[in-house]
Amino acid sequence: MPAPASYDAIILGAGGAGLMCAAIAGQRGRRVLLLDHAPEPGRKILISGGGRCNFTNVGAGPANYLSANPHFARSALARYTPQDFLALVEKHRIAWHEKTLGQLFCDGSARQIVAMLLDESAAGGVTLRCETAVDGIDHADGRFRVTASGTTAEAPALVIATGGPSIPKLGATGFAYDLARRFGLKVVEPRPALVPLTLGGEEALFRTLSGVAAPVEARCGGASFREAALFTHKGMSGPAILQVSSYWKRGQAVAIDFLPQEGSGWLREAKRQRPRVRLPSLLGERLPARLADTLAERLGVPAELGNAPDRLLEEAERRLADWRFMPNGSEGFAKAEVTAGGISTADLSSRTMEARKVPGLYAIGEAVDVTGWLGGYNFQWAWASGVAAGQAI
Numbered sequence: 565m566p567a568p569a570s571y572d573a574i575i576l577g578a579g580g581a582g583l584m585c586a587a588i589a590g591q592r593g594r595r596v597l598l599l600d601h602a603p604e605p606g607r608k609i610l611i612s613g614g615g616r617c618n619f620t621n622v623g624a625g626p627a628n629y630l631s632a633n634p635h636f637a638r639s640a641l642a643r644y645t646p647q648d649f650l651a652l653v654e655k656h657r658i659a660w661h662e663k664t665l666g667q668l669f670c671d672g673s674a675r676q677i678v679a680m681l682l683d684e685s686a687a688g689g690v691t692l693r694c695e696t697a698v699d700g701i702d703h704a705d706g707r708f709r710v711t712a713s714g715t716t717a718e719a720p721a722l723v724i725a726t727g728g729p730s731i732p733k734l735g736a737t738g739f740a741y742d743l744a745r746r747f748g749l750k751v752v753e754p755r756p757a758l759v760p761l762t763l764g765g766e767e768a769l770f771r772t773l774s775g776v777a778a779p780v781e782a783r784c785g786g787a788s789f790r791e792a793a794l795f796t797h798k799g800m801s802g803p804a805i806l807q808v809s810s811y812w813k814r815g816q817a818v819a820i821d822f823l824p825q826e827g828s829g830w831l832r833e834a835k836r837q838r839p840r841v842r843l844p845s846l847l848g849e850r851l852p853a854r855l856a857d858t859l860a861e862r863l864g865v866p867a868e869l870g871n872a873p874d875r876l877l878e879e880a881e882r883r884l885a886d887w888r889f890m891p892n893g894s895e896g897f898a899k900a901e902v903t904a905g906g907i908s909t910a911d912l913s914s915r916t917m918e919a920r921k922v923p924g925l926y927a928i929g930e931a932v933d934v935t936g937w938l939g940g941y942n943f944q945w946a947w948a949s950g951v952a953a954g955q956a957i
């Protein structure tokens with residue numbers, strides 16, 4: 565048996581977090597082995613942002629993340645900011661633009677971000693092996709020995725960067741959790757996040773609106789987002805719904821304000837000014853016609869506003885501002901953009917991402933119980949946590 569190849573660090577998973585961690589550590593002179601079972605690195609980067617990769621959000625801060633410990637992400641995010649990543653993007657002459665709500669995208673292709681990270685890794689002399697499945701991991705005398713696709717390597721540091729199980733058809737797995745548990749780390753129950761919600765029962769009627777979108781305010785679990793909601797043939801999606809889905813738990817309602825721009829009393833005011841107007845037409849001036857008709861039908865307001873008692877209009881206004889949907893589920897990991905939950909932050913150092921109980925073991929990126937909002941926040945966490953570990957290993 566040949567002696568195992570020796571490295572300073574072995575990183576499992578060549579997604580955004582693993583590539584960034586490898587590049588930083590390599591450029592600090594560390595000998596790094598980066599392994600991935602997929603045929604190419606950074607597959608989620610390639611499909612992200614509709615192929616243009618929403619690579620960060622200029623406003624990213626701890627308040628944009630969900631975690632059992634909301635303070636955990638603070639240190640890494642403060643030490644590697646969206647501006648730091650942008651500086652790297654500009655160093656590589658990648659053209660970019662701000663789309664909306666602070667979201668930064670490539671003008672060209674997400675491929676440029678992967679190429680940039682590969683260049684940075686190559687500059688650090690990182691050894692990258694794709695299509696390499698991990699067969700076994702041993703830990704003894706402060707060294708990790710990884711057997712993968714028939715070869716063995718060992719190092720004093722092992723980084724778990726294998727992400728979460730969302731979109732399994734891209735090679736996503738729950739491997740990170742199994743490995744973490746094996747080393748005695750706790751795992752916060754993983755659940756699909758940034759995921760479409762499904763409607764059943766009486767609310768299944770809304771599925772006939774499939775394809776209709778409207779700007780709304782969606783609220784759930786103490787969070788609220790003003791973005792577009794989209795009805796689908798299974799229920800609801802669109803940015804506003806994806807955002808609240810991360811906060812949604814089974815049995816909870818999602819509240820939608822269909823007219824967040826309208827002030828209190830607007831319907832009674834409309835009755836005073838335009839008594840002959842019909843509710844579907846009035847709503848249709850503000851919302852897509854099919855949605856306006858469906859909502860008006862359910863509000864039980866007489867045809868012309870002038871014939872409706874104020875009490876009924878107040879009730880209609882209240883419902884339009886706080887329409888309760890009871891999702892019967894989500895479209896699951898198959899459609900979830902990220903996984904919420906994951907390796908417990910209670911077991912990790914927020915400065916270095918090292919496991920408190922297992923010196924030399926690190927966890928970064930989506931594998932950890934830190935989940936960002938939609939809009940470039942998840943990549944910012946991948947970069948920031950990757951840098952934090954890359955500077956420590």
Ligand code: FDA
Nearest residue numbers: 577579580581601612613618726727739929930940942943
């Ligand atoms: P990631 O999942 O990227 O990488 C993990 C790597 O580990 C993969 O390469 C995988 O093959 C490998 N791996 C898994 N199991 C393994 C095993 N057992 N052995 C070896 N290797 C293994 N975020 C954002 O900020 N802006 C955006 O525009 C988007 N868009 C977007 C679109 C879609 C369709 C999805 C699914 C997700 C997004 N995201 C996003 C989320 C973002 O892609 C995600 O948060 C990061 O990719 C997480 O990076 P990681 O490196 O932690 O995991």
